[in-house]
Amino acid sequence: MRSIAFREALREAMNEEMRRDEKVFLMGEEVAEYNGAYKVSQGMLAEFGAKRVIDTPISELGFTAVAVGAAQNGLRPIVEFMTWNFAVLPLDQILNTASKMLAMSGGQIGCPIVMRGPNGSAGQLGAQHSTAFESYLANIPGIKVVSPSNGYDAKGLLKQAIRYEEDPIMFLESEVMYGDKCDVPEEEYYIPLGKADVKKAGTDITIVSYNKMMKVALGAAAELEKEGISAEVIDLRTIRPLDWMTVLESVKKTNRLVIIEEQWPFASISSELSYRIQKEGFDYLDAPIRRITSADAPMHYAPNLTALAIPDITRSVKLVKEVLQQYK
Numbered sequence: 001m002r003s004i005a006f007r008e009a010l011r012e013a014m015n016e017e018m019r020r021d022e023k024v025f026l027m028g029e030e031v032a033e034y035n036g037a038y039k040v041s042q043g044m045l046a047e048f049g050a051k052r053v054i055d056t057p058i059s060e061l062g063f064t065a066v067a068v069g070a071a072q073n074g075l076r077p078i079v080e081f082m083t084w085n086f087a088v089l090p091l092d093q094i095l096n097t098a099s100k101m102l103a104m105s106g107g108q109i110g111c112p113i114v115m116r117g118p119n120g121s122a123g124q125l126g127a128q129h130s131t132a133f134e135s136y137l138a139n140i141p142g143i144k145v146v147s148p149s150n151g152y153d154a155k156g157l158l159k160q161a162i163r164y165e166e167d168p169i170m171f172l173e174s175e176v177m178y179g180d181k182c183d184v185p186e187e188e189y190y191i192p193l194g195k196a197d198v199k200k201a202g203t204d205i206t207i208v209s210y211n212k213m214m215k216v217a218l219g220a221a222a223e224l225e226k227e228g229i230s231a232e233v234i235d236l237r238t239i240r241p242l243d244w245m246t247v248l249e250s251v252k253k254t255n256r257l258v259i260i261e262e263q264w265p266f267a268s269i270s271s272e273l274s275y276r277i278q279k280e281g282f283d284y285l286d287a288p289i290r291r292i293t294s295a296d297a298p299m300h301y302a303p304n305l306t307a308l309a310i311p312d313i314t315r316s317v318k319l320v321k322e323v324l325q326q327y328k
């Protein structure tokens with residue numbers, strides 16, 4: 001094991017798969033000459049050359065369309081968006097072409113493509129650069145949505161997506177996590193998509209989250225532990241397919257569930273997960289499922305309003321205590 005940054009784990013995943021398969025290539029704004037807007041692709045141009053690490057114009061619709069066409073013709077593109085907020089522009093390619101082509105062609109034409117980049121709020125970036133897109137994308141049949149919380153998971157999931165997945169993969173990272181350090185093994189490994197991970201075992205309540213909100217979930221669990229409350233913390237890792245069975249098995253043990261996420265509340269991931277758990281596990285619940293989400297409003301620039309809009313440890317701890325105390 002060695003400790004490397006989240007961005008380095010992503011880079012290793014891409015490097016390893018590009019060395020293995022010459023059909024894999026990376027394209028996006030500033031991924032080559034500038035070494036990536038967040039230095040994820042640092043050094044890749046020097047190793048793989050300009051035909052496989054491609055700087056694109058500032059035209060997300062255009063270069064995404066090129067990548068989708070390349071995937072349908074046997075290549076395996078990786079598309080980097082400088083932020084997933086800019087992926088609204090090529091949504092036509094994601095929704096109407098990449099996700100639907102396998103069905104529309106009767107199984108003849110697939111689209112093995114990975115689209116990746118930072119997602120959600122990263123501080124004072126204003127409303128147009130702060131949206132979390134998991135629930136948007138997870139509503140599209142035909143694609144898979146991955147949202148890792150640490151470098152170890154990110155590397156294994158990204159390698160799996162590039163090498164083995166034949167469906168379009170939406171890989172959502174976080175700008176504020178690129179510098180986070182994590183232990184990653186030297187040896188090669190892959191993590192199958194669609195499998196949640198229990199990050200902390202517990203007995204009193206289940207807390208579910210994903211992406212950077214896992215820091216809030218684990219932080220809340222640590223605070224609760226000081227007061228003798230044992231929280232089990234589950235990282236979904238993959239949003240679609242959604243591994244609700246792992247959550248259900250935890251709820252069978254703890255009988256209570258709190259979900260922490262960065263989505264807006266309406267039609268969110270917590271909405272879907274709550275439906276699944278109450279439908280299949282109603283008899284195991286000793287309290288209503290509760291959740292904490294981002295505020296149901298555009299993200300403001302002011303730091304005090306940004307802090308109020310996004311879930312934090314203090315409010316998460318308060319919510320867990322409410323669930324435990326009100327429904328003993």
